Amino acid sequence: MRTPVRNLQLPGSTKVFSVTEVNGELIGGRYRPIELIGQGGMGRVWRGRDETLGRDVAVKEVMFPQGITAEQRDVLLQRVTREARAAARLNHPGIITVHDVVEHQGAPVIVMEYVTGTSLASLIAQSGGLPVRTVAEIGVKMLQALNRAHASGIVHRDLKPDNVLLMDDRVIITDFGIAHMADSTMALTYTGTVIGTPAYMAPEQLAGKTPSAATDLWALGATLYSAVEGEPPFSAETFTALILAVVTEDPRPALRAGGLGPVLAALLTKDPAQRATAAQAQAALAQVERTGAAVPVPIPTQVDSTPSPAFAPTPDAFTITAPARPSRPPLSSFPPPTGAPYRHSTAPVVPGTRTLPGPAVARTWRFVGCLALLWITGVALPWNDLADTVRFGYLSLDIVFTVAVALVHALPRPSWHPGACWAAVVVLDTGLLFLTKQLVAQLLGMRPEHMTIGFSLAPLPLIFNVLILATGAWLLWWKVPGSRPA
Numbered sequence: 001m002r003t004p005v006r007n008l009q010l011p012g013s014t015k016v017f018s019v020t021e022v023n024g025e026l027i028g029g030r031y032r033p034i035e036l037i038g039q040g041g042m043g044r045v046w047r048g049r050d051e052t053l054g055r056d057v058a059v060k061e062v063m064f065p066q067g068i069t070a071e072q073r074d075v076l077l078q079r080v081t082r083e084a085r086a087a088a089r090l091n092h093p094g095i096i097t098v099h100d101v102v103e104h105q106g107a108p109v110i111v112m113e114y115v116t117g118t119s120l121a122s123l124i125a126q127s128g129g130l131p132v133r134t135v136a137e138i139g140v141k142m143l144q145a146l147n148r149a150h151a152s153g154i155v156h157r158d159l160k161p162d163n164v165l166l167m168d169d170r171v172i173i174t175d176f177g178i179a180h181m182a183d184s185t186m187a188l189t190y191t192g193t194v195i196g197t198p199a200y201m202a203p204e205q206l207a208g209k210t211p212s213a214a215t216d217l218w219a220l221g222a223t224l225y226s227a228v229e230g231e232p233p234f235s236a237e238t239f240t241a242l243i244l245a246v247v248t249e250d251p252r253p254a255l256r257a258g259g260l261g262p263v264l265a266a267l268l269t270k271d272p273a274q275r276a277t278a279a280q281a282q283a284a285l286a287q288v289e290r291t292g293a294a295v296p297v298p299i300p301t302q303v304d305s306t307p308s309p310a311f312a313p314t315p316d317a318f319t320i321t322a323p324a325r326p327s328r329p330p331l332s333s334f335p336p337p338t339g340a341p342y343r344h345s346t347a348p349v350v351p352g353t354r355t356l357p358g359p360a361v362a363r364t365w366r367f368v369g370c371l372a373l374l375w376i377t378g379v380a381l382p383w384n385d386l387a388d389t390v391r392f393g394y395l396s397l398d399i400v401f402t403v404a405v406a407l408v409h410a411l412p413r414p415s416w417h418p419g420a421c422w423a424a425v426v427v428l429d430t431g432l433l434f435l436t437k438q439l440v441a442q443l444l445g446m447r448p449e450h451m452t453i454g455f456s457l458a459p460l461p462l463i464f465n466v467l468i469l470a471t472g473a474w475l476l477w478w479k480v481p482g483s484r485p486a
Contacts, residue, residue: 026051027109028102033059038162047114050099056114057099060175062107073106080108086154087176094145096165096174112174117167120227124161129230132258136289138164139224139263141171143282146220149176150213150278157211159219160200161226198239199232203247203270214272217281221267228257233268259294260285266297366476367410373472374402378454381468383461386454397443398454401436408432409473421477425470433457433465 026032033046037058048059064076081101088098100111120138123130130138142164149156156163156176165172198206202218205211225233233251236242251268254261263284266276276284276297287295378386378398389398408428437453455465 027059027104028100028111031057031059031100031102031109031111048111050111058096058112058114060110060112061104062109064107077103077106077108080110083154083176084108084110086152087149090149090152090154090176092145092148093170094141094173095149095176096172098176115165115167115172115174117165117170117172119162120164120166120223121161123166124227124230127230129256130227132228132256132260133289133292135224135228135260136285136292138166138171138227139220139285140282140289142173142220142223143278143285145171145173146213146216147278147282149173150216155211155213156216156219157205158197158200159216159223160197161223162197164223198242198246199234200226201246202272204272206243206247212272213278214275217267217275217278218272220281221264224260225251225254225257225264225268228260228264229254230256233264259288259292262294262297263288362480363410365480366473367406369476369480370406370409370473371402373469374405377465377468378402381461381464383456383458384454384465385456389454397440401440401453405429405432405436409476422470422474425474426466429466429470429473430462433462 027048030050030052032049032051034049035047036044037047038045043060043062046059046061048057049055050057062080064073068076081103084098084101087095088101090098096115097113098110099113102109102111146156146159154176156173158175159173163173163175165174200219200222202211202215205215205218222233229252231252233254234242234245234249235252236245247270251264254264257264263276263281266284267281269275280297284295284297287293375386378384386398389395409425433453433455434457437457440453441447456462
């Protein structure tokens with residue numbers, strides 16, 4: 001399997017300043033960097049202190065590419081400063097607040113609110129993918145913020161999980177300080193340089209075209225895909241191969257997207273003229289958030305097979321030449337599959353997206369897996385004696401016990417952090433073993449210490465039994481498609 005290319009940075013980027021260079025010096029006469037908290041292609045972010053107001057702030061130092069002339073540096077300085085000030089005028093709970101933009105050692109420094117939450121990228125890395133309805137909720141809030149920015153003529157241009165912060169009930173998009181103004185006539189790049197993360201960049205952006213609101217919608221789709229699937233929609237082993245994949249290939253088949261499949265496919269349409277609009281995506285995501293079910297996303301009918309001007313590359317742009325390919329037809333032209341889990345919905349079949357098995361099928365697989373794990377553990381491990389209880393005539397009790405425990409483990413798991421869920425299963429299994437022994441002892445009229453249920457409850461064997469059973473049950477829930485809650 002190809003490994004994703006992550007955290008690609010500007011070729012030859014150089015830092016403008018660092019904590020060691022600041023030497024305690026206040027930036028802009030009031031902001032003191034304290035510790036590095038993040039780094040990306042366009043700069044590094046420090047937790048800082050506003051000495052004037054006595055509050056924590058995020059201080060972003062901007063990195064410029066090497067090899068640019070003094071004139072180009074001045075243009076970039078003015079450009080980033082102007083756009084940061086434009087972002088500072090945005091007032092929305094889903095957009096990080098820009099407090100100030102100052103010049104320090106010949107480069108702009110953007111001062112923003114300090115957010116104590118985690119990034120969406122970190123949450124994806126911890127969980128391996130989020131529940132469908134949770135991702136839909138995040139998408140709705142991101143779209144509300146993007147709509148506010150687009151209404152002001154600001155395009156983010158580098159939207160990705162690293163630039164989405166989660167704090168309490170807020171979903172906050174950051175890094176608008178280097179956003180490309182939709183009405184601009186000058187670029188923030190120089191020839192041959194790509195600013196952004198290619199795995200989340202739209203094909204027309206990689207082709208060197210001026211970013212637009214549709215560009216951000218592609219990035220939104222790629223971000224939500226990564227959030228639900230646990231990995232980006234495109235991956236490759238090299239920078240060039242990744243760009244080729246984004247421009248010419250379909251996204252990798254989605255295994256966990258469920259009801260998000262149609263809207264993700266509509267957002268990841270390569271021609272921006274055929275891509276879902278913000279209003280269409282907003283309606284679809286809101287419906288998935290409410291019900292978890294797939295809904296059709298109408299796409300504007302294509303007039304001809306020629307890509308729109310915004311998608312057609314120009315010779316002087318950073319382009320990847322690829323064979324012409326027909327545009328994807330509107331989603332509404334695909335009929336629903338027979339026997340699909342959403343057969344009562346009008347949702348279409350999306351090319352490149354596989355729907356998950358129904359909950360009943362997933363429960364059956366988890367039940368069979370847990371039952372097999374119980375018998376293997378009870379018979380194969382030397383400290384357990386499940387085979388002896390069968391020989392002594394307690395087969396019916398063994399069957400009832402193992403079936404009951406397997407049924408409990410086949411139930412849907414809550415939408416908790418995986419570590420918390422595993423710990424809960426460990427506690428549950430420990431309680432089940434002790435409770436079962438007490439119940440069987442009362443049923444047979446015996447003292448608990450004089451009988452066995454086939455699984456040793458001595459301290460060390462109990463630890464091994466519980467760890468094996470709980471981990472196996474947890475893995476079945478985590479890996480069997482369709483098991484995780486929407």
